[in-house]
Amino acid sequence: MLISELSRRTGVSTRALRHYDRSGLLEAGRRSNGYREFPESSVERVRRIRALLAVGLDLSAVGELLPCLTTEGWPGGxxxxxxxxxxxxxxxxxxxxxxxxxxxxxxxxxxxxxxxxxxx
Structure with missing residues (x-):
């Protein structure tokens, strides 16, 4: 999905999504025209990023914690x-x-x- 669709589905601005992408929190491929292409799993990943930011963590901490969440969003040990x-x-x-x-x-x-x- 394009960044505009990810923005619409998550309620997060395209600017913030680009920042998450540059910070390594999201993985996006590139289309031949250079546009970012996000996988469907990005919707839930953005929600997790926002939840961790909402409790006061910075992007560095979010990046450290994201890999530890299970597919259901629970800490994975x-x-x-x-x-x-x-x-x-x-x-x-x-x-x-x-x-x-x-x-x-x-x-x-x-x-x-x-x-x-x-x-x-």
């Missing part, structure tokens, strides 16, 4: 993929902790400003 997801969760935990400390410091500073603004 890739230990490295599970570690990658665990690393992503740990990184989010670190970021949340850092934001919590920043939030507390800003709140303390705001309270000092409010106390300084109060008339005696």
């Amino acid at each position: 890739c230990a490295h993929a599970r570690r990658r997801l665990a690393d992503e969760v740990a990184e989010l935990d670190r970021a949340l902790a850092s934001m919590g400390r920043t939030r507390a410091a800003l709140g303390d500073e705001l309270a000092r400003w409010d106390r300084a603004a109060l008339p005696d």
Whole structure:
């Protein structure tokens, strides 16, 4: 199928599909006129890509996890993929902790400003 048909069937822009193709997430052949030709399986693959992106993974992580999904879309026993997801969760935990400390410091500073603004 042409990229326009894949776009129509998945709801993903042709620009994004070209980006996935260039990133190695999709496999497309080329017609004699140079147009990309995607296999039928690309529809489900794009849906999986979008699902993984929707949970906050970047294209690098998506590329690492895609081969580990079974045809039904379930994890297929890739230990490295599970570690990658665990690393992503740990990184989010670190970021949340850092934001919590920043939030507390800003709140303390705001309270000092409010106390300084109060008339005696």
